[in-house]
Amino acid sequence: MNKKMLAEEIIRISGTDPKKCMKCGKCSGSCPAYDDMEYHPHQFVSMIINGNVDPLMVSESVYSCLTCFACAERCPRGVEPAKLIEAVRLFKLREKGKNRMSAEDVSAFCDADMPQQAIVSAFRKYAK
Amino acid sequence: MQRIGVFVCWCGSNIAGTVDVKQVAKALENEPGVVYSTDYQYMCSQAGQDMIVNAVKEHRLTGIVVCSCSPRMHEQTFRKTAAKAGLNPYMVEIANIREQCSWVHKDMIVGTEKAIILGKAAVAKVNLNAPLTPGESPVTKRALVIGGGIAGIQTALDIADAGFEVDIVEKKPTIGGKMAQLDKTFPTLDCAACILTPKMVDVAQHEKIRVFSFSEVSEVSGFVGNFEVTIKKKARYVKEDICTGCGACVDKCPVKKVPNEFNLGMDNRKAIYIPFAQAVPKVATIDPNACNMLKAGKCGVCSKVCTAGAIDYTQKDELVTEKYGAIVVATGFEPISMEKFDEYAYSQSKDVITSLEFERLTNAAGPTQGKLLRPSDLKHPEKIVFVQCVGSRCASCAEKGKEYCSKICCMYTAKHAMLTRDKYPDTDVTVFYIDVRTPGKNFDEFYRRATEDYGVKYIKGMVGKIVPEGDKLHVQGSDLIANEQVHIDADLVVLAAAIEPDKSARPLATMLTASMDTNDFFTEAHPKLRPVESPTAGVFLSGACQGPKDIPETVSQAGAAAAKVIGLLAKDKLLGNPCVASSDENMCNGCSSCANVCPYGAITYEDKEFRMPDRTIQVRRIAKVNPAVCQGCGCCTVTCPSGAMDLRGFTNSQIMAEVDAICK
Amino acid sequence: MKVTYFPGCTLKNKAKDLDRYARECAEILGITLEEAENWQCCGGVFTTAGDEIATKLSSVRVLKAAKEKGEALVTVCSACHNVVKQTNYAMQNDRSFADKVNRYMADEEPYNGETQIYHYLELLRDVVGFDKLREKVVNPLKGKKIGAYYGCLLLRPGKVMGLDDPENPTVMEELIRALGAEPVVFANRNECCGGYVFAENPELAKKKSTAVLSNAKANGADMVITACPLCKYNLQKSASDVPVVYFTELLAEALGVKESCNE
Structure with missing residues (x-):
């Protein structure tokens, strides 16, 4: 898949339109995981517009997004960067053998208080 | 042929x-x-x-x-x-x-x-056209200006100086509008009051100008040159012609804790009040929701101290009807509510304020006598953050804010930042901006002075969240140039709230049958070539009611609107539009369908005697069109079930001939 | 009044308190929470991609179950609520998604988002009413200063959830007031606790949760309430000493049934 097609596929999966972005940076001003990301929400949007998706595909940033939707809620243009990040993450996880987490990993972080919801959510975010 | x-x-x-x-x-x-x-x-x-x-x-x-x-x-x-x-x-x-x-x-x-x-x-x-001759109608040589801000004031003065009578209707107790609340004005930094109040006095003293303050337009009928307008003079419980504005009543009024609208609720006024020292007219007004006498019949102090005997607790709203040749809309703007933007904690902290509130905080006649003290604890703020574009430039899908650029915020924010650094050089001032838009004469130079001469820090980025904690406001924003998320512990945050048309504009547009855009700004007859006229004949636009504008632009447009009004009032007679509806009385069955759809109220009914073939007399109800009121829209002709109604210049047969020619 | 109830996996296990108190209190307020039959786990998070079908079917099934009974669907857990409401919104507004889902479940009656969904808090506000709730309070929680923590899932995306103003919510504050306590508003009440990221980056989760509770404490809260088991877990692992309880526990206490629930 070439660069342009990849960007288009990401946009299709996300269901959002990055071209609406006016580059205000409110997404990155809202992001609670900013400092743990290599590429920040506003960069996701602009890199996808520019078809520069490869660096995102190999970046750890997608796993730091909390899907808290603060960027989407506060975006003045309705771009919803969280959906673009989710699309990149899904695109990666959908590739065969690219699961980030497996059942064996659970014992490493699980403790007695951990709610079932936490494990289920983590699997949905880190595995396919 | x-x-x-x-x-x-x-x-x-x-x-x-x-x-x-x-x-x-x-x-x-x-x-x-x-x-x-x-x-x-x-x-x-x-x-x-x-x-x-x-x-x-x-x-x-x-x-x-x-x-x-x-x-x-x-x-x-x-x-x-x-x-x-x-x-x-x-x-x-x-x-x-x-x-x-x-x-x-x-x-x-x-x-x-x-x-x-x-x-x-x-x-x-x-082939079916017939010669038409327009009728004539006289012109009432008086103009109505709705709104008494700088736009209305300038328009009224220009019309009056040309020798025509002008009435200003202002809903607040005084004229002056938003400009009266401002401290200094960009880009020359002259004091707003120093340049505005002389104009207010000119209005008060002009023999051709009458001011209906604390009044609203409640009904409009008629047409260009011949409008009839009903003005509601709201009861202020003070006889305007007797009150001297001495202020003795205000001093003695025991009800002290009414939020002061003029200072945007940042301090209190009395139940009887004069909005500010240079108010025009300088007359007291009683707030019926606060006054003990009006609420419970107990008190009466103001009446006792008024030596002029101007207090009248029995005053009622009064309706006045006047005739006008032209109407100018100058209803202005309001900053939008910050309710939907609570990521900036406006509802949670007194120290998150709007730019208009900042104006009052720096104004010598404001709640802090012009000392920059933050509202919560009246301490001098050492770190101030300005956030631009709050609610401006929002896509409709974002479901809050306005789609347009509010135009004035970049410049007033630069002004606020610069004046703060000038007066309090120890203050740290940061401005978050998306773009800095300064396309006006001496505007960009002004903005550059803020950074270069006064050391204001401009950060390209947007604030995402403000968290009040202790006596600080944690400001979290993005710095897109440094590619960093920045955290500033500020003492005061100033939000450049988007502006929107005054709420009174929409019902007024309905009364005037003047069109508006989706944002409730009045539409001009042509965006480039007729910018101060509404598409409705005889209705003119002045100031921010037509779109966001700063003071220089507002004053230019106000003068232009006045010139158009003068051009109209200078005529003795106006030629009407001959393409008006008329009813064939032989076919009309008096059903009222046409009158029900007529947006201009041009159709009335009369009973007419008809001599029948058998020589009896029959009385029938038939429609009559007033050609001076009819605008030729054609609603009635398509509604008429009997085909009696026809529009001159666009008759049913002419339109059918056109359709036939196209379909041939 | 009877409603279909979707407890979700956590309320059957680690968050039994949240479930027990919710049912008992609803009875007092005249509402029976009848558990949906054969419900399946919601999946914990709603995948925003429009082409994800399979992960959303469990939500569609429970929505359909409620529709068939002609009842509203009630959830208590924030995560379940978010997933079910977002799925329902997609079924109403995304034609191609709804078609795919209905084709996938070809043997079943088509569903187009007809079911009314209430979060338990909405039930209290919109069906019971806080005034009526106040009348039922037997142990007013006088003198308690309580911070309401909403997190993300109850509020966002605001357009879809429609539960409250996503930046300035009031429903839990009104609840606290109705129970006789004093609500403490703090700005971080709608900031993320860290969510599922603890599995990947526990330090980040801890940082976020600590910021939430320290902000609540700085504004004077002695206690924080939540509707979400994951939020509660993360907040309790943070470096703060502010107690975090489910809102239903507080409700049960004020309605005088906390003891009987625990018998």
Whole structure:
């Protein structure tokens, strides 16, 4: 898949339109995981517009997004960067053998208080 | 039978680029009634018009079809040309082969075919045209200005200086509007009050100007030159003509804790109040929701201390009806509510304020006497963060805020930042911006001074969240140039709230039948060429009611609106539009359908005696159209079930002839 | 009044308190929470991609179950609520998604988002009413200063959830007031606790949760309430000493049934 097609596929999966972005940076001003990301929400949007998706595909940033939707809620243009990040993450996880987490990993972080919801959510975010 | 001339315009290449004009002229030559057909490069030019005048004479034309641009552009031009040639101007029809044809088609064959069809329709119509003569109506030589801010004040002064009477209706107890609340004005930093209050005094003293303060327009009828307007003078419980504005009542009033609107609720006023020292009229007003006497019948202190005897607790709202020739809308703007943007904690902290509140905090007549003290604890803020574009430039899908740029915020924020650094050099001032927009005379230079001379820090980025904690406001934002998320512990945050039209504008537009855009700004008759006129004849626009504007722009537009009003009032009589509806009394059955749909109230009914074939007399109810009020919209003609109603210049038979010509 | 109830996996296990108190209190307020039959786990998070079908079917099934009974669907857990409401919104507004889902479940009756969904808090506000709730309070929680923590899932995306103003919510504050306590508004009440990221980056989760509770404490809260088991877990692992309880526990206490629930 070439660069342009990849960007288009990401946009299709996300269901959002990055071209609406006016580059205000409110997404990155809202992001609670900013400092743990290599590429920040506003960069996701602009890199996808520019078809520069490869660096995102190999970046750890997608796993730091909390899907808290603060960027989407506060975006003045309705771009919803969280959906673009989710699309990149899904695109990666959908590739065969690219699961980030497996059942064996659970014992490493699980403790007695951990709610079932936490494990289920983590699997949905880190595995396919 | 008409003798029709057809004139096909090239409009340079605008039409000729996609329409074969020669072929159009040739095709129309054979239409019924056409005796002459030609084409020319610019029909609206002097040479083109001369060509029409000569053809009328030479070929004894009785009707003219011009195939050119939209009638909105040049119908008047060609009607005048016809009149010059001795024809009735209403014997001219325009076939719009530019906007509706050449500009929307790319293919010459298709474009030419459509142009011919449009030309045929116009020819079919002219065959049925009859000469029309407009009626005349007198002009009431007085103007009404709705809104007493700087826009209304300037318009009123300019009209009055030309010698015409003007009334200003202002809903608040004083004129002055938003400008009266400002501290200094960009880009020259002169004090707003110093330049505004002399104008307010001029208004008060002008023999041609009357001010209806604390009043609202409640009803409008009539038409250009002859409006009748009902003004509601709200009860202020003080006799305006007797009150001297001494303020003794205010001093003694025991109700002290009413939020002061003029200072945006940042301090309190009394139940009887004068909004500010230079108010015009300088008259007290009682707030009935706060006054003990009006609420419970107990107190009466103001009445006792008023030596002039101006207090009147029994005062009622009063309706006044006046006639006007022209109406100017100058209803202004309001900052939007910050309710939907609580990520900035406006509702949670007193130290998150709007820019208009900042104006009051720095104004010598404001709640802190001009000392910059933050509202929560009256301490001097050492770190101030300004956030621009709060609620401006929001896409409709974001479901909050406004889609447009509010235009004034970049400049006033630069002003606030600069003045703060000038007066309190120890203060750290940061501005978050998306773009800095400064396209005005000396505007960019002004903004550059804020950074270069006064050390204001500008960060390209946006604040995402403000968290009040302790006596600090944690500001979290992005710095897009540094590619960092920044965290600032601020003492005061100032939000540049988007501006929107005043809430009174929408109901007023309905009363005036003046159109508005989706944002409730009044629409101008033409965005470039008629920017101060509403499409409704006799209604003019001044200031921010038409779109976001700063003071210099508002004052220019206010003067322009005044010039248009003066041009109208200088006329003794106005020519009406002869293309009005009329009812055939023999066919009318008096059903009221037409009156129910008429937006202008132009239709009334009367009982008329008809002599029947058997010589009996029958009384029937029939519709009558007032031609001076009718605007020729045609609603009634399509509603009339019996076909009695017809529109001159656009009769049912003319329109059917056009349709037939197109469908042939 | 009877409603279909979707407890979700956590309320059957680690968050039994949240479930027990919710049912008992609803009875007092005249509402029976009848557990949907054969419900399946919601999946914990709603995948925003429009082409994800399978992960959303469990939500569609429970929505359909409620529709068939002609009842509203009630959830208590924030995560379940978010997933079910977002799925329902997609079924109403995304034609191609709804078609795919209905084709996938070809043997079943088509569903187009007809079911009314209430979060338990909405039930209290919109069906019971806080005034009526106040009348039923037997142990007013006088003198308690309580911060309401909403997190993300109850509020965002605001357009879809429609539960409250996503930046300035009031429903839990009104609840606290109705129970006789004093609500403490703090700005971080709608900031993320860290969510599922603890599995990937526990430090980040801890940082976020600590910021939430320290902000609540700085504004004077002695206690924080939540509707979400994951939020509660993360907040309790943070470096703060502010107690975090489910809102239903507080409700049960004020309605005088906390003891009986625990018998």
